[in-house]
Amino acid sequence: MLIGVMNDPRIDIFKEIDWIATNGFDFIELTVEPPGTYYNQLEAKKVREAIERAGLDIVGHTFFALPIGSPVEGIRRAACWELEQCIEFLGEVGAKLVNVHLDGGTQLISEKKIIELNLASLAELIEKAKNLGMSLMVEHFRGPFARPEPLAKLFSALPELGFHLDVAHANLFSSTNRTFVFLEKFSDRLMHVHFSDNFGGTQDLHLPVGAGNIRWKDIIKALKKVGYQGKITLEVFSEYRQYLIESKKIVEQLWQEVKI
Numbered sequence: 001m002l003i004g005v006m007n008d009p010r011i012d013i014f015k016e017i018d019w020i021a022t023n024g025f026d027f028i029e030l031t032v033e034p035p036g037t038y039y040n041q042l043e044a045k046k047v048r049e050a051i052e053r054a055g056l057d058i059v060g061h062t063f064f065a066l067p068i069g070s071p072v073e074g075i076r077r078a079a080c081w082e083l084e085q086c087i088e089f090l091g092e093v094g095a096k097l098v099n100v101h102l103d104g105g106t107q108l109i110s111e112k113k114i115i116e117l118n119l120a121s122l123a124e125l126i127e128k129a130k131n132l133g134m135s136l137m138v139e140h141f142r143g144p145f146a147r148p149e150p151l152a153k154l155f156s157a158l159p160e161l162g163f164h165l166d167v168a169h170a171n172l173f174s175s176t177n178r179t180f181v182f183l184e185k186f187s188d189r190l191m192h193v194h195f196s197d198n199f200g201g202t203q204d205l206h207l208p209v210g211a212g213n214i215r216w217k218d219i220i221k222a223l224k225k226v227g228y229q230g231k232i233t234l235e236v237f238s239e240y241r242q243y244l245i246e247s248k249k250i251v252e253q254l255w256q257e258v259k260i
């Protein structure tokens with residue numbers, strides 16, 4: 001199991017790479033997003049060299065606010081085009097795995113239509129990633145994609161689509177944490193995991209691990225049960241970075257302690 005951190009797109013990327021490596025993390029989850037680390041704001045070669053020099057592995061994260069399920073065709077097309085540029089940039093930086101955020105749509109659009117629009121975009125984006133020797137995975141959040149059934153429709157339509165589990169998102173819009181059901185249904189597609197804490201409800205608080213109500217021992221047990229050995233990104237957002245370092249220690253300790 002490897003533990004990484006996402007860069008803060010407001011901070012100079014080279015400072016972030018240094019901080020992540022200096023503090024003993026295994027990889028950077030490079031987020032390609034405004035205000036400071038969008039694909040047209042960085043030089044891929046320089047970023048790649050800095051990551052290699054730091055001895056870090058890399059996972060690609062694209063901007064969450066690109067609406068791949070928009071019912072306005074011109075906007076959906078533009079979102080796909082922007083994501084293709086993000087994927088290309090991440091490929092140049094050395095990422096083999098890249099995520100896309102599912103678009104939960106709006107209340108007036110039927111669930112069937114939201115799934116259909118997301119599927120149309122994902123089919124294109126998978127091809128783009130594949131042509132660059134990369135894999136594409138989807139991160140779930142709200143709307144239909146907070147539940148397993150709509151996600152299952154995506155995975156059965158797109159055999160190469162990966163699953164990016166966010167344990168904090170699975171704790172929202174639901175009375176129980178859906179990590180367990182997601183792992184039961186989609187562990188064969190699991191490619192990457194995000195950890196942060198919250199108190200359920202609708203607020204994605206990005207708290208340090210252990211600061212909310214998520215039962216981390218049970219989560220780690222469930223991950224171990226499906227044989228997950230891959231990367232975990234700590235998505236703990238605070239200007240006080242000690243919280244990231246402490247979260248890393250807690251996850252490492254639990255990973256050692258929890259037996260299946």
Ligand SMILES: [Zn+2]
Nearest residue numbers: 139166194235
């Ligand atoms: Zn996430």
